[in-house]
Amino acid sequence: MRESILILILGMGLVTFLPRFLPMAFLTRWVIPERLKMGLGYIPIAILSAIVFPVLFFNEGGNVEIQPHYLLSAIPVFIFSWRVKSLWASVILGMLVYWGLGFFL
Amino acid sequence: MLNTNQFREGAKAALPIVLGYLPVGMAFGVLARQAGLTPLEAGSMSLLVYAGASQFLAIEMISKSISWFPIVIATFFINLRHLLMSSTLSLHFKGHRLRTLSLLSVQLTDESFAVAMSNTSKISNRPSYLFGLQMTSQIAWIAGSVGGALFGKLIDHKDYGIPFALSSLFICLLVIQIKKIHHLWVMIIAGISSIVFKWVLPGNWYILLTGILASGIGIAIEMAERDKK
Numbered sequence A: 001m002r003e004s005i006l007i008l009i010l011g012m013g014l015v016t017f018l019p020r021f022l023p024m025a026f027l028t029r030w031v032i033p034e035r036l037k038m039g040l041g042y043i044p045i046a047i048l049s050a051i052v053f054p055v056l057f058f059n060e061g062g063n064v065e066i067q068p069h070y071l072l073s074a075i076p077v078f079i080f081s082w083r084v085k086s087l088w089a090s091v092i093l094g095m096l097v098y099w100g101l102g103f104f105l
Numbered sequence B: 001m002l003n004t005n006q007f008r009e010g011a012k013a014a015l016p017i018v019l020g021y022l023p024v025g026m027a028f029g030v031l032a033r034q035a036g037l038t039p040l041e042a043g044s045m046s047l048l049v050y051a052g053a054s055q056f057l058a059i060e061m062i063s064k065s066i067s068w069f070p071i072v073i074a075t076f077f078i079n080l081r082h083l084l085m086s087s088t089l090s091l092h093f094k095g096h097r098l099r100t101l102s103l104l105s106v107q108l109t110d111e112s113f114a115v116a117m118s119n120t121s122k123i124s125n126r127p128s129y130l131f132g133l134q135m136t137s138q139i140a141w142i143a144g145s146v147g148g149a150l151f152g153k154l155i156d157h158k159d160y161g162i163p164f165a166l167s168s169l170f171i172c173l174l175v176i177q178i179k180k181i182h183h184l185w186v187m188i189i190a191g192i193s194s195i196v197f198k199w200v201l202p203g204n205w206y207i208l209l210t211g212i213l214a215s216g217i218g219i220a221i222e223m224a225e226r227d228k229k
Helices: A003-027 A034-040 A043-057 A068-083 A087-102 B004-013 B015-034 B039-048 B052-063 B068-079 B082-090 B098-106 B110-117 B127-151 B162-177 B181-200 B205-228
Strands: none
Touching (some): A003 B098, A043 B181, A087 B162, B004 B015, B015 B110, B082 B098, B082 B205, B181 B205
16 A cells, blocks of 8 residues: 555544544543533434435535435435335335436436 | 344344445445555545545545645544534443443444434443444445445446435434424424535535534423423
């Protein structure tokens, strides 16, 4: 392996590891205030929303542009997931709908 | 000590992630090869960095002959969002040994975090479960990367609905999180604010900021509800 790539990978590895590790290392040893615990309970919803929604409204260049292919695929997956809480089934359905729409859009 | 039953259970829970990681990892491998990386280098990056968005950005920057330092800085900012996920997971591993915690945190990704949080009773004080979930996910990511770098495009990652696989996973995981009416409000607020933040701010600050803002609003809603009672 080239030295420059090795340095790059080790550097990227280190700066990625620290924010993954430090909160876990410290917060597992501290007493967490009730209010903070309550806030952390909303982190999954907040982060998942921030991952799911912008994809539907931004193009690959990062500019605002409605993505009909994603949007039309997301709606049935949303409704289906609401009824059937199965990760597998949602992933398969999403892929099929997206694939199928590809023939029309 | 590793609890093999929990490990196996976690590994099974990772299978929907595997379905998404294999083709996306493969796409990474193909691009890495095009940017001049060897399969060993691409695989090492997936082993030691293991963070999709920053790996793709690194490849793009390498192909523009940008040196390692700006790439590392960009990686740091992209992956800062893990602070929030690591904090959230910490509630379930009170007082566990640092060695265990470092193993768990080094493999933390958006996908494994979201699957882990879909049923917290499975992960609370069950490090082997989370380890199995995360190990299986990372193996798929490494296998995909090395496979893509070695053999090139086995399948077209833009075909068969593959671009929507992980999005579908995230949608279902988000829906699973909605258990009460105020969860729905937080989702709507987070959805709108993430779009606004992404619109006005560079990079992916929007994830971290949405996390902080929306959980703050969650606290406010919950406190207001408590006062009413």
